[in-house]
Amino acid sequence: MPHKLIRMQRVRPEPPSRRPIMIAIAGDSAAGKTTLTKGIAEPLGPSRVTTICVDDYHRYDRQERKGLPFTALHPDCNHIAIMEQHLQLLATGQPILKPVYDHDTGQLTRPELMEPREFVIVEGLLPLHSRLMRACFDITVYLDPPEDIRRRWKLRRDTQKRGYDVEQVRAELEAREPESAAFIRPQRGFADVVARFSPVVGRDDPPGTPLSAELMLRPTIRHPDLHGILAERDQRAIHLRLCRDEDGLPVDALHIHGYVPREESRMVEKALWAQLGVDAGYPAETLGALGNGDRSEPLAITQLLLLYHLLAAVE
Amino acid sequence: MPHKLIRMQRVRPEPPSRRPIMIAIAGDSAAGKTTLTKGIAEPLGPSRVTTICVDDYHRYDRQERKGLPFTALHPDCNHIAIMEQHLQLLATGQPILKPVYDHDTGQLTRPELMEPREFVIVEGLLPLHSRLMRACFDITVYLDPPEDIRRRWKLRRDTQKRGYDVEQVRAELEAREPESAAFIRPQRGFADVVARFSPVVGRDDPPGTPLSAELMLRPTIRHPDLHGILAERDQRAIHLRLCRDEDGLPVDALHIHGYVPREESRMVEKALWAQLGVDAGYPAETLGALGNGDRSEPLAITQLLLLYHLLAAVE
Numbered sequence: 147m148p149h150k151l152i153r154m155q156r157v158r159p160e161p162p163s164r165r166p167i168m169i170a171i172a173g174d175s176a177a178g179k180t181t182l183t184k185g186i187a188e189p190l191g192p193s194r195v196t197t198i199c200v201d202d203y204h205r206y207d208r209q210e211r212k213g214l215p216f217t218a219l220h221p222d223c224n225h226i227a228i229m230e231q232h233l234q235l236l237a238t239g240q241p242i243l244k245p246v247y248d249h250d251t252g253q254l255t256r257p258e259l260m261e262p263r264e265f266v267i268v269e270g271l272l273p274l275h276s277r278l279m280r281a282c283f284d285i286t287v288y289l290d291p292p293e294d295i296r297r298r299w300k301l302r303r304d305t306q307k308r309g310y311d312v313e314q315v316r317a318e319l320e321a322r323e324p325e326s327a328a329f330i331r332p333q334r335g336f337a338d339v340v341a342r343f344s345p346v347v348g349r350d351d352p353p354g355t356p357l358s359a360e361l362m363l364r365p366t367i368r369h370p371d372l373h374g375i376l377a378e379r380d381q382r383a384i385h386l387r388l389c390r391d392e393d394g395l396p397v398d399a400l401h402i403h404g405y406v407p408r409e410e411s412r413m414v415e416k417a418l419w420a421q422l423g424v425d426a427g428y429p430a431e432t433l434g435a436l437g438n439g440d441r442s443e444p445l446a447i448t449q450l451l452l453l454y455h456l457l458a459a460v461e
Numbered sequence: 462m463p464h465k466l467i468r469m470q471r472v473r474p475e476p477p478s479r480r481p482i483m484i485a486i487a488g489d490s491a492a493g494k495t496t497l498t499k500g501i502a503e504p505l506g507p508s509r510v511t512t513i514c515v516d517d518y519h520r521y522d523r524q525e526r527k528g529l530p531f532t533a534l535h536p537d538c539n540h541i542a543i544m545e546q547h548l549q550l551l552a553t554g555q556p557i558l559k560p561v562y563d564h565d566t567g568q569l570t571r572p573e574l575m576e577p578r579e580f581v582i583v584e585g586l587l588p589l590h591s592r593l594m595r596a597c598f599d600i601t602v603y604l605d606p607p608e609d610i611r612r613r614w615k616l617r618r619d620t621q622k623r624g625y626d627v628e629q630v631r632a633e634l635e636a637r638e639p640e641s642a643a644f645i646r647p648q649r650g651f652a653d654v655v656a657r658f659s660p661v662v663g664r665d666d667p668p669g670t671p672l673s674a675e676l677m678l679r680p681t682i683r684h685p686d687l688h689g690i691l692a693e694r695d696q697r698a699i700h701l702r703l704c705r706d707e708d709g710l711p712v713d714a715l716h717i718h719g720y721v722p723r724e725e726s727r728m729v730e731k732a733l734w735a736q737l738g739v740d741a742g743y744p745a746e747t748l749g750a751l752g753n754g755d756r757s758e759p760l761a762i763t764q765l766l767l768l769y770h771l772l773a774a775v776e
Contacts, residue, residue, distance in 0.1 A: 150483070153596035154549055168465070207571075225574060228558045234469055235546070243543045245558055245572050256522075256569035257560050259540060281468035 165239050166196070166262040167459040168282055169452065171269040172333045173289030174326055175219075176300035178343060179269040181437055182289065185449040187267055189429030190456070196263045198236070200270035202245050203229045208252025217318075219271055219325040226276060233273075233282040236262040249308060265456050274333040285367060285455045288337035292344045295357075335393065338367040341448050346403065356404035359444030361451065362391060363398040370454055372400060375421050383411045384418075384447060400451075402444035411443035415450060426457065480554050481511070481577040482774040483597055484767065485652075486584040488604030489645045490534075490637070491615035493658060494584040496752055497604065500764040502582055504744030505771070511578045513551070515585030517560050518544045523567025532633075534586055534640040541591060548588075548597040551577040564623060580771050589648040600682060600770045603652035607659045610672075650708065653682040656763050661718065671719035674759030676766065677706060678713040685769055687715060690736045698726045699733075699762060715766075717759035726758035734765060744768070 169186075171179050187195045203225045204218055216223055225245070232242040241261045248255050274280050274288070291299070297319055304310040310318075334340055340362040345351060363369045372386050383406040391397040402411075419428045434446030484501075486494050502510045518540045519533055531538055540560070547557045556576045563570050589595050589603070606614070612634055619625045625633075649655055655677040660666055678684045687701050698721040706712040717726075734743045749761030 150552055150597060150599055151480070154552060154593065157592040157596045158549070159593075165466070205574075225558060227556055228574070231550070231555065234473070237465055237469060240546065241542055243540060243558070243560055243572070254571035257558070257572050259520075259543070277472040278469065278474075281472045282465060284465055 161238055161240075164264075166236060166264060166266045167284050167456055168233070168237055168266045168268065169285040169287065169456060170273040170280075170283045170337075171267065171287045171289065172272070172274045172330075172337065173291075174296060174330045175271065175322070176303050177289040177291055177296055178299065179289055181435075182287075182341070182445070182449065182452075183267050183269050184437075185433050185435055185445065186452050186456070188432035189426075189449075189453060190265055194264045195267060196236075196260055196265070197267045197269070198232075198244060198260060200224075200229055200268060200273050202247045202270075203232075204245075204247045204254065207247075207254050217322045217325055219322050219329055221272065221275060221329060224272060226272075226279075229272070230276060230278045230282075233268065233279055236260075236266050236268075237282040264460065271330060272333070274336045275329065280336050284459050285339070285452065286337045287339045287341060287452065288334045290334055290340050290342045292342070295344055338364050339452070340364070343442075343444065346401075346405070349405070351405050356440075356442050357444060358404040359400075359402040359448055361400040361402070361448060363400055364391065365396070365398075367455065369398065370451075370458075372398070375418060382406055383414045383443075400447075402447045404442065404444050406443070408441075408443060411447070415443070415446055418447070418450060429453075479579075481551060481579060481581045482599050482771055483548070483552055483581045483583065484600040484602065484771060485588040485595075485598045486582065486602045486604065487587070487589045487645075487648045487652065488606075489611060489641050490586065491618050492604035492606055492611055493614065494604055496750075497602075497656070497760070497764065497767075498582050498584050499752075500748050500750055500760065501767050501771070503747035504764075504768060505580055509579045510582060511551070511575055511580070512582045512584070513547075513559060513575060515539075515544055515583060515588050517562045517585075518547075519560075519562045519569065522562075522569050532637045532640050534637050534644055536587065536590055536644060539587060541587070541594075544587070545591060545593045545597075548583065548594055551575075551581050551583075552597040579775065586645060587648070589651045590644065595651050599774050600654070600767065601652045602654045602656060602767065603649045605649055605655050605657045607657070610659055653679050654767070655679075658757075658759065661716075661720070664720070666720050671757050672759060673719040674715075674717040674763055676715040676717070676763060678715055678766075679706065680711070680713075682770065684713065685766075685773075687713070690733060697721055698729045698758075715762075717762045719757065719759050721758070723756075723758060726762070730758070730761055730765060733762070 171183055173179050183197060187197055205223055205225050206214060211218060211223065232244065235242050239262055241259060243257045244260045245257050246255045274286055280286065300319065301312060301315050304315045305312060342360045343357045345355070346358045376384060376386055384400065384402045387399045387401065389397060389399050416428055433449050434441045434443055436442055486498055488494050498512060502512055520538055520540050521529060526533060526538065547559065550557050554577055556574060558572045559575045560572050561570045589601055595601065615634065616627060616630050619630045620627060657675045658672045660670065661673045691699060691701055699715065699717045702714045702716065704712060704714050731743055748764050749756045749758055751757055
């Protein structure tokens with residue numbers, strides 16, 4: 147009899163010829179990952195998208211973590227080797243039996259079968275943690291809101307939706323800070339796109355003004371020729387600026403202003419969509435939705451750009 | 462940037478150079494898989510053995526199965542593709558996050574990390590179901606007790622240990638019979654060793670006589686030269702007979718008689734162990750244990766032979 151490795155190779159079915167396009171959306175807790183993801187997944191439709199949250203790969207449940215010297219942000223608190231394995235399986239078109247962490251109860255529950263569809267969106271705290279994980283993606287995104295804004299978002303979400311009180315969330319933010327610095331924020335350096343939603347620095351906009359967005363577009367992937375597209379238009383709503391990244395390397399910074407009247411942004415969005423040359427209708431309904439019924443044009447434009455990358459990668 | 466498949470290949474760590482030896486122990490519900498497995502695993506020791514039960518790969522829990530047109534024996538009731546994937550991962554020395562089915566509650570619970578050690582014992586209802594699963598094993602075993610004995614074992618176990626009443630077990634046996642015939646019993650044809658524990662046909666032994674064993678040793682793997690070993694001894698306790706298998710192909714049938722005085726069997730066992738040329742002490746304590754404090758010499762000899770195969774495969 148041939149050796150089992152040879153036999154396995156012989157009877158293994160051919161790998162699927164079409165491999166999914168994989169995008170990572172990394173960022174700290176309450177950085178806006180789920181909101182960004184929703185607006186990318188919905189225009190593509192559920193039959194084309196598989197969404198995975200790698201926070202499901204927690205090694206310990208909430209009760210067990212209480213006795214441990216680290217928080218859920220620490221790689222040792224997560225099944226990193228299994229995350230790597232599952233991302234490779236998805237990237238090569240194979241199904242996985244994904245673990246499930248229930249954020250409401252803090253418990254690990256029965257795993258679920260996930261089949262990779264045409265696009266796989268992987269969001270979570272640590273999707274860009276290791277070299278092997280990063281190697282599995284076609285596009286990588288890091289959400290980088292200013293800390294004061296992220297803390298506000300986390301306070302609101304965890305008290306309203308996850309049953310914590312304000313003091314508990316504050317204590318958790320405190321406990322997590324060293325691990326945020328050590329493990330979450332370094333992932334920023336590995337993202338093709340870094341998105342920061344915040345008020346424009348130096349402006350004194352009235353309260354309630356929608357946040358603006360700054361997108362660092364690193365030349366690690368081929369971005370659309372926004373310079374060409376934007377040059378023809380009024381650049382009040384959106385403009386591109388060549389600058390140096392934190393590491394000194396050249397990067398395009400795309401600024402999308404939240405204080406611009408909505409109609410103006412929408413026109414830019416539609417023109418952008420049309421000129422991106424993607425063969426699909428403009429997904430007006432789902433882009434930019436903030437979950438509370440509000441809409442953010444800077445978020446819509448960010449999602450638009452990521453959708454462009456996903457659709458362009460297929461063609 | 463190189464394509465993600467190339468990047469994944471480049472940063473993937475080298476596969477472990479030593480790959481586990483894998484044995485499958487297949488058979489219907491209550492055929493004796495766990496008892497056989499225990500006596501193989503214990504002499505090797507927990508630091509060298511990983512034991513997996515593929516019945517953990519149930520797709521539906523007990524409650525969900527009530528509304529379905531098949532029983533837990535049906536491949537559609539199990540994550541066959543994931544079983545195949547996990548067996549391949551284990552066979553190549555990689556860890557898995559294995560699902561867990563709780564036989565007491567009938568629920569699917571949080572998965573557990575399993576690292577393959579030197580030997581991986583995979584027992585369950587369907588480990589030899591597909592070509593790819595079979596390709597993952599070095600040694601395959603099928604437990605084939607006569608149906609009346611298996612039903613007695615199942616009645617006893619399910620009423621004593623799993624909280625069913627007699628009528629429930631009878632109804633389940635009835636419901637499962639077509640699927641046993643369609644999916645479980647065909648696996649017999651793919652086993653290197655078929656073990657049948659039963660009274661010797663044609664003898665009228667008093668009640669309480671230990672069961673005998675008949676082991677079909679198929680030439681699909683290289684068995685030890687039992688013919689040579691046994692020729693020198695009194696063959697009352699154990700003898701080998703050349704015969705034709707159900708499919709007409711030549712096979713050695715090893716008969717181990719339960720009615721022989723224990724001391725006689727033990728002498729054969731020790732001689733067999735010594736002559737098998739395996740460099741390890743004879744595991745007298747754990748071989749043949751039936752779980753209820755009783756001991757079966759035919760079971761011990763069966764385990765001995767499988768241990769030989771495992772240890773020989775390493776060398």
